[in-house]
Structures are given as C-alpha cells and as structure tokens.
Amino acid sequence: xxxxxIAILAxxxxxxxxxxxxxxxxxxxxxxxxxxxxxxxxxTGLLSFGQGTFFGSAAYVAGWLLKHYAINxxxxxxxxxxxxxxxxxxxxxxxxxxxxxxxxxxxFALNQLFYFVAYQxxxxxxxxxxxxxxxxxxxxxxxxxxxxxYYVFVSVLFLASLWIMxxxxxxxxxxxxxxxxxxxxxxxxxxxxTARFKLAAFVIGGAFSGxxxxxxxxxxxxxxxxxxxxxxxxxxxxxxxIGGSGSLYxxxxxxxxxxxxxxxxxxxxxxxxxxxxxxxxIVVLFFRGGVVEAWSRFAAWRERKWRSSKQxx
Amino acid sequence: MSAFLGQVLNGIATGMLxxxxxxxxxxxxxxxxxxxxxxxxxxxxxAYLLASAANLMGNFWLALVIAPLGAxxxxxxxxxxxxxxxxxxxxxxxxxxxxxxxxxxxEAIILxxxxxxxxHLPPPILRGGVDLGFTFYPKYRLFVMVAxxxxxxxxxxxxxxxxxxxxxxxxxxxxEMVSLLGIDVxxxxxxxxxLGAYLAGIAGALTAPIRGLSPGMGVDxxxxxxxxxxxxGLGNLLGAIAAGLLIGVAQAIVAAHWTEASSVVIxxxxxxxxxxxxxxxxxxx
Numbered sequence: 001x002x003x004x005x006i007a008i009l010a011x012x013x014x015x016x017x018x019x020x021x022x023x024x025x026x027x028x029x030x031x032x033x034x035x036x037x038x039x040x041x042x043x044t045g046l047l048s049f050g051q052g053t054f055f056g057s058a059a060y061v062a063g064w065l066l067k068h069y070a071i072n073x074x075x076x077x078x079x080x081x082x083x084x085x086x087x088x089x090x091x092x093x094x095x096x097x098x099x100x101x102x103x104x105x106x107x108f109a110l111n112q113l114f115y116f117v118a119y120q121x122x123x124x125x126x127x128x129x130x131x132x133x134x135x136x137x138x139x140x141x142x143x144x145x146x147x148x149x150y151y152v153f154v155s156v157l158f159l160a161s162l163w164i165m166x167x168x169x170x171x172x173x174x175x176x177x178x179x180x181x182x183x184x185x186x187x188x189x190x191x192x193x194t195a196r197f198k199l200a201a202f203v204i205g206g207a208f209s210g211x212x213x214x215x216x217x218x219x220x221x222x223x224x225x226x227x228x229x230x231x232x233x234x235x236x237x238x239x240x241x242i243g244g245s246g247s248l249y250x251x252x253x254x255x256x257x258x259x260x261x262x263x264x265x266x267x268x269x270x271x272x273x274x275x276x277x278x279x280x281x282i283v284v285l286f287f288r289g290g291v292v293e294a295w296s297r298f299a300a301w302r303e304r305k306w307r308s309s310k311q312x313x
Numbered sequence: 314m315s316a317f318l319g320q321v322l323n324g325i326a327t328g329m330l331x332x333x334x335x336x337x338x339x340x341x342x343x344x345x346x347x348x349x350x351x352x353x354x355x356x357x358x359x360a361y362l363l364a365s366a367a368n369l370m371g372n373f374w375l376a377l378v379i380a381p382l383g384a385x386x387x388x389x390x391x392x393x394x395x396x397x398x399x400x401x402x403x404x405x406x407x408x409x410x411x412x413x414x415x416x417x418x419x420e421a422i423i424l425x426x427x428x429x430x431x432x433h434l435p436p437p438i439l440r441g442g443v444d445l446g447f448t449f450y451p452k453y454r455l456f457v458m459v460a461x462x463x464x465x466x467x468x469x470x471x472x473x474x475x476x477x478x479x480x481x482x483x484x485x486x487x488x489e490m491v492s493l494l495g496i497d498v499x500x501x502x503x504x505x506x507x508l509g510a511y512l513a514g515i516a517g518a519l520t521a522p523i524r525g526l527s528p529g530m531g532v533d534x535x536x537x538x539x540x541x542x543x544x545x546g547l548g549n550l551l552g553a554i555a556a557g558l559l560i561g562v563a564q565a566i567v568a569a570h571w572t573e574a575s576s577v578v579i580x581x582x583x584x585x586x587x588x589x590x591x592x593x594x595x596x597x598x
Contacts, residue, residue, distance in 0.1 A: 112536035113580030274420035280413025
C-alpha cells in the first residue's frame with residue numbers, strides 16, 4: 001500500500017466530518033469522472049471537450065429508468081456505464097479520425113448536438129427545468145436515502161474505479177496509449193492501429209463518465225440540463241488540469257479542490273462562473289503545473305526563506 | 314414553392330453569417346494554432362455593442378462601424394496580454410484560457426446588460442419587406458445577405474491579393490518559415506486575432522436585429538463556428554462558405570417544418586457529413 005492510497009483512504013474517512021455528506025459524495029463522483037478524462041488527456045494525449053455528453057446521457061437514461069421503472073441500483077449503474085461507453089463509441093468514431101485542434105472542436109460540437117437534443121426533448125428530459133424525482137432505491141436492506149450510507153457506497157465505487165483505472169494504465173493497452181501520446185507517428189509505424197486504440201481510450205473514458213453521471217443523478221435526485229452541457233465538459237477538464245494530468249491521482253486532487261471551492265463559492269454569488277473564468281485565466285497564466293506544482297514551488301520558496309534567515313541569523 | 318424559396322433565402326442569409334464566423338475562427342485557429350473558445354463571446358460582444366451604440370447615438374450605421382471595432386480592440390488586448398504568453402503551452406492550457414475568457418465575457422454581459430434577452434429593431438430604412446415576385450421578403454435579411462457576402466469577399470481579397478494577406482496565409486502554412494524570412498510573427502499573430510475578432514464582432518452586430526440578444530448567444534454561435542471550420546477546413550475560405558451555406562440552408566428548411574430541431578440539425582448535418590467524409594468537405598486535414 002503506497003502513501004497516495006493511504007492519503008485517499010484517510011480523506012474518505014475524514015471528509016464527511018468537514019463538509020456535508022452530499023458535497024463529500026460529489027467530490028468522489030467527480031473524481032471518477034476525472035479518472036476517465038485523465039485516461040484521455042494524461043495518458044493518451046487526447047483533449048476532449050465533450051465529456052459532458054457521456055456524463056449527461058448516462059444520467060438521463062439511467063435516471064429515466066430509475067424514475068419510471070424503479071430499476072435496481074446495480075442495474076442503473078450498469079446502464080450508466082453502458083450508455084456512457086456507447087455514446088462515447090459513436091462520438092469517438094467521428095472524432096478520432098481527426099487530430100489536434102479539429103479533435104477538440106468536434107468533441108465540443110457533438111456535445112452541443114446532445115445538449116440541444118436534451119434541451120428540446122422536454123417530455124423526457126424536462127428541458128431547462130431538468131429531470132427531477134430520481135429515486136435512490138435501497139439495496140440489500142440498506143437505505144440509500146441516508147446521505148452517509150450513500151457516501152459509503154460512492155466511496156467504495158470510487159476506490160473500485162481507481163483500482164480498475166490503475167490496472168488499465170499499467171496494462172499493455174495503457175502502455176500503447178502512452179506511446180500514442182508520446183509519438184503517434186512512431187506508434188503507428190511500429191504497427192499499432194492508433195485510431196482504434198484512441199477509440200478504445202475514448203470508450204473507456206465514456207464508461208467512467210457514465211458511471212459518474214448515474215451516481216450524480218442519484219445523489220441530487222435530479223439531472224439538470226447543465227449536466228450534459230459544455231460547462232460540465234469544461235469543469236472536468238479544468239479539475240483534471242489543476243490536479244495535474246501527469247499522474248493517476250491528479251484528477252482526484254483536482255476534483256477535491258474544484259468541488260470544494262465551487263460548492264463554497266457558488267452559493268455566495270449567482271455570478272460564480274465569472275470567478276471560475278478568472279480562476280481559469282489565473283491558473284493558466286501563473287500556475288500552469290497545477291496544484292502539485294504550485295505546492296512544490298511554495299515549498300521551495302519556504303526553503304529558500306528558511307535558509308536565508310539561517311544565514312543572516 | 315414560394316415558401317420553400319423563402320426558406321432557402323433565409324438559409325443563405327444565416328449561412329453567410331455562419332461563414333463569416335467560421336472564416337474568422339479559421340484565421341485565428343490556423344495562424345495562431347490555438348483552440349479559440351472565446352470566438353463566440355466576441356460575437357456576443359459585437360451584438361451587444363451594436364445595440365447599445367445604436368440606442369445611444371440613434372444611428373445604426375455608425376454603430377455598425379463601431380461595434381466590430383470594439384470587438385477587434387478587445388481581441389487585440391486578449392492576444393497581447395494573454396494568449397501571447399501561451400504559445401509554448403499545450404492546447405489544454407490554451408483551451409482553458411480561452412474558455413475562461415468566454416465565461417468572463419458572457420458573465421460580464423449579464424452584469425452590464427442583464428440576464429434577460431431582448432430584441433433590437435433594424436434601422437427604419439431596412440424595416441418591412443420587398444416583393445421579390447415569388448415571395449415577400451424582409452429587407453433587413455436581404456441587407457445581411459449582401460453585407461455578409463461583401464465582407465467574405467473583402468476578406469478573400471485581403472487574403473489573396475494583399476501583401477499582409479499573403480503573410481497571413483503563409484503563417485497558416487508554416488510559421489517557422491515566415492519568421493525566418495524576417496517577419497515579426499508576434500505582430501502577425503496579434504493582427505490575425507484582431508481580424509478574427511473583428512469578423513466575429515461584425516457577424517454579431519449583423520445578427521442582433523434578426524435574432525435579438527441574449528447572454529447565451531455566444532456559446533450557440535461558437536458551436537456553429539466549430540462546425541464550419543471542421544467541415545470547411547482550417548484557412549479554407551471556399552470551405553467556410555460552402556459549410557456555412559450548407560448548414561444555414563439545412564437549418565432554415567428543417568426549422569420551417571420542425572422548429573424544435575432547428576439547433577440540432579446543424580450538428581446532425583455535421584455528423585452525417587463526417588460519417589461519409591471524415592476529412593471534411595474538401596479533405597483538408
């Protein structure tokens with residue numbers, strides 16, 4: 001067991017003592033979402049600005065089934081993973097054939113396609129009002145209406161997701177994806193069908209997004225229209241980047257920082273996206289390495305100060 | 314039949330505006346090699362500046378000159394103060410920066426002009442319609458068609474026939490070579506961004522009397538501009554016009570029969586084209 005894992009376990013235990021269980025759950029749900037994004041961004045070098053598509057589609061479909069057909073929670077999770085993967089397969093098929101800036105723009109444009117479908121299909125999605133009334137059915141006699149019970153459930157699923165993602169990035173598939181990130185032309189020359197592997201990464205990322213989407217829908221009991229919108233897609237990219245996309249744990253740190261900040265500030269001011277925009281700009285201009293780098297810079301500064309005070313003193 | 318022709322005319326008018334948006338985005342994206350998520354916000358700024366300037370001065374034509382210049386000035390500042398420092402950074406950080414700017418600008422619009430959308434009338438001389446024989450058509454839309462067409466033509470003449478245009482096209486092809494030839498690429502980048510912002514701003518200004526103003530108009534247009542570039546190809550003027558007209562006309566025809574699908578159809582057309590031609594309309598990567 002390594003230090004990072006111990007820190008995460010400690011955080012899972014301590015978090016509900018500091019923030020409301022709903023916020024604590026949201027942090028780990030968003031971390032699952034970020035793990036999928038990071039497989040694309042950090043490990044494959046694919047910048048997708050359309051992850052809200054899979055998050056939202058899964059939330060709507062599973063939410064609808066939970067609401068109208070009272071399906072089992074595990075079935076709902078399975079549906080979410082399936083819908084996330086399937087929608088990612090469709091979107092990914094259209095996107096992976098183009099690279100670079102085209103890829104980014106296409107993921108955004110197809111995100112808009114799904115957004116407008118959800119926006120107009122009011123009889124199912126509720127349009128701008130969202131899809132309310134999504135239940136959190138009990139399983140094995142455990143009442144998930146209790147926020148702490150649901151938090152434990154989310155935490156277990158997060159740990160499982162983290163373990164699976166770790167197995168994926170350390171597997172041969174993960175190594176090929178990293179080879180594509182480092183040098184796509186060379187990976188292709190060695191004989192790998194890079195488009196197919198990129199699509200595989202996209203589908204796996206979609207599955208993680210879908211799982212997060214269903215958990216999100218059950219957490220708040222509603223699927224807001226924004227869940228499938230570009231803001232969701234942007235937020236998860238931002239969270240992954242501030243955590244540092246270079247490591248497996250980056251998005252976990254990022255979602256921790258992002259959800260905590262957004263939940264504490266968004267309740268104070270309706271124009272909170274303005275502050276978010278300012279935060280994006282400041283991070284990009286001054287703290288490009290994310291929280292991890294900001295911390296090491298701070299540590300180096302403290303060290304220098306400590307040394308100089310020792311020399312003068 | 315006449316109703317159908319009217320819809321096609323509507324499609325051409327909005328299609329030209331889409332082409333204008335795509336053209337500006339294509340210039341910025343092609344020359345600077347960055348994902349520009351602020352392009353839609355500059356469109357919205359152009360629209361709001363036009364409405365305010367026209368109301369303030371009581372002169373639509375003066376406002377139509379000032380509003381896009383305001384957007385261009387803003388673009389100039391954005392490039393000079395922000396994007397300039399990010400050319401060495403990855404697309405991820407460039408995206409985050411321009412997306413942050415888009416959030417700031419659209420929230421600033423809400424703070425300054427309020428969250429509720431409103432309409433803006435065309436100038437008195439362009440109100441009402443003219444009889445085209447087969448249909449009675451709004452004058453303002455005809456004006457937009459001509460104005461946007463002239464702007465596209467003007468941009469084309471600039472890019473193809475002037476020295477600065479040639480430098481810009483060279484910048485899209487090969488930046489290293491341009492800088493080796495002794496041209497200040499920083500100036501080139503600033504100019505390209507300002508020109509792109511100008512085109513977005515004037516597209517917004519022309520759109521305001523047709524669709525009205527709302528804080529969300531920028532994001533909607535951003536997605537459309539991406540579609541135009543994805544289908545038409547970066548730096549491809551003809552591609553931008555073809556893609557803009559294609560989705561504009563498709564949207565107008567579908568919207569006449571099924572209003573709810575009017576936004577979806579743009580992206581559905583894009584997906585359909587990409588299924589058949591993954592490389593876009595003209596096969597430029």
